Amino acid sequence: MNELNTFKNVLNYSTCNEDSLTEIKALGINATDNILCITGSGGRVLNLLTQNPKKIVAIDFNPIQNWLLELKIAAIKNLNYDEYTKFLGLSECSERTKKFDRIKHDLSTDSYQYWKRNIRLISRGIIYQGQFERKCKYIANMVKETLGEKVNKIFDFDNLEKQREFYKKEWNNSEWKDNVDFEIHREVDPAFYLYVNNDYNIRNYISNMLDKGFNTSLIRDNHILCLLIDGNYKRLSKLPPCLQKENFDTLKNNLHKIEIVTGNVINFLEKHEANFFNKFSMSDVTGYLSEKDSKKLYKYILNSAADNSRICSRSLLADREIPIEFTNIINRDIELEKKLENEDLALAYKILAATIKF
Numbered sequence: 001m002n003e004l005n006t007f008k009n010v011l012n013y014s015t016c017n018e019d020s021l022t023e024i025k026a027l028g029i030n031a032t033d034n035i036l037c038i039t040g041s042g043g044r045v046l047n048l049l050t051q052n053p054k055k056i057v058a059i060d061f062n063p064i065q066n067w068l069l070e071l072k073i074a075a076i077k078n079l080n081y082d083e084y085t086k087f088l089g090l091s092e093c094s095e096r097t098k099k100f101d102r103i104k105h106d107l108s109t110d111s112y113q114y115w116k117r118n119i120r121l122i123s124r125g126i127i128y129q130g131q132f133e134r135k136c137k138y139i140a141n142m143v144k145e146t147l148g149e150k151v152n153k154i155f156d157f158d159n160l161e162k163q164r165e166f167y168k169k170e171w172n173n174s175e176w177k178d179n180v181d182f183e184i185h186r187e188v189d190p191a192f193y194l195y196v197n198n199d200y201n202i203r204n205y206i207s208n209m210l211d212k213g214f215n216t217s218l219i220r221d222n223h224i225l226c227l228l229i230d231g232n233y234k235r236l237s238k239l240p241p242c243l244q245k246e247n248f249d250t251l252k253n254n255l256h257k258i259e260i261v262t263g264n265v266i267n268f269l270e271k272h273e274a275n276f277f278n279k280f281s282m283s284d285v286t287g288y289l290s291e292k293d294s295k296k297l298y299k300y301i302l303n304s305a306a307d308n309s310r311i312c313s314r315s316l317l318a319d320r321e322i323p324i325e326f327t328n329i330i331n332r333d334i335e336l337e338k339k340l341e342n343e344d345l346a347l348a349y350k351i352l353a354a355t356i357k358f
């Protein structure tokens with residue numbers, strides 16, 4: 001499919017726009033686990049690595065996403081925490097290309113060539129250079145133009161009740177949402193249009209998500225909303241796990257447990273040995289799959305899974321249920337799903353949390 005080919009040739013995601021704590025709670029990771037994890041921004045993989053599993057296979061059909069993960073791994077391996085976060089773009093740094101020279105020996109040839117050609121992305125701070133993150137910045141600029149000082153004010157709150165009142169009184173009118181072009185998400189991510197009706201109202205969807213977000217979490221603690229309305233993490237007080245200082249040594253010590261695979265997860269699992277993976281972190285891949293391929297995905301997950309494996313996946317707009325023929329083996333925990341959906345900082349996803357019982 002054409003749209004997917006274009007999608008596979010650009011850096012789409014550069015920082016995690018999911019709340020990995022949801023995956024961590026759904027999967028219950030421990031030291032004997034072999035995890036299969038969709039790479040995306042690489043943040044999803046590194047966030048799970050903070051939980052000390054035995055092994056993580058990171059897979060993406062877009063090689064650029066995997067090259068980004070390689071870059072992040074090389075940075076963790078060769079830099080200290082301060083240098084790592086500056087290199088990624090979390091704070092100002094005029095020496096990112098010099099730091100790249102210090103870490104490049106740990107990249108594969110393809111990854112090195114890509115970053116050498118795209119060194120400007122690194123010098124600007126790579127975590128904000130994905131197509132998605134750049135659209136977020138564009139949206140954040142529109143929000144700031146429309147709401148001015150009110151954006152600064154929302155970051156001052158350390159009390160949810162007060163933030164809620166302020167949001168209700170000063171933010172929550174349809175005017176500002178009318179000025180913000182949320183439809184641009186369609187331009188970035190096929191999951192927003194491939195298997196979604198053309199007339200689906202994304203504006204309403206994101207508007208509801210924002211309302212829920214402002215009412216349930218402090219904006220300064222929510223890295224996803226912070227990115228959407230501020231365009232960066234400068235005013236964020238709770239970083240995603242892979243960017244937190246207290247997790248840095250754990251990451252450094254565990255990097256050898258990551259194996260990176262470029263390819264379609266369906267083909268990969270079809271050929272994989274049986275009884276191997278026991279945790280599956282599938283992100284929202286089913287949003288990119290036809291119903292037929294979605295069935296195949298579950299079939300091959302079962303082929304490679306150990307008994308009592310856990311699965312966590314997300315769906316954005318397209319609803320994807322577990323195919324009927326597998327519902328007696330893949331047991332969803334509906335109560336946990338509801339709880340996770342309520343707690344998930346990304347607010348927009350339906351969560352699937354299930355156990356495989358053969």
Ligand SMILES: C[S@@+](CC[C@H](N)C(=O)[O-])C[C@H]1O[C@@H](n2cnc3c(N)ncnc32)[C@H](O)[C@@H]1O
Pocket residue numbers: 012013015016017018038039040041042043044059060061062065191263264265266283284285288
């Ligand atoms: C929405 S993105 C995940 C980004 C993620 N939200 C994050 O925070 O990093 C989904 C990822 O899955 C990858 N993907 C989608 N379908 C796939 C498939 N069938 N096989 C392998 N990778 C796939 C895409 O290239 C993309 O990087």
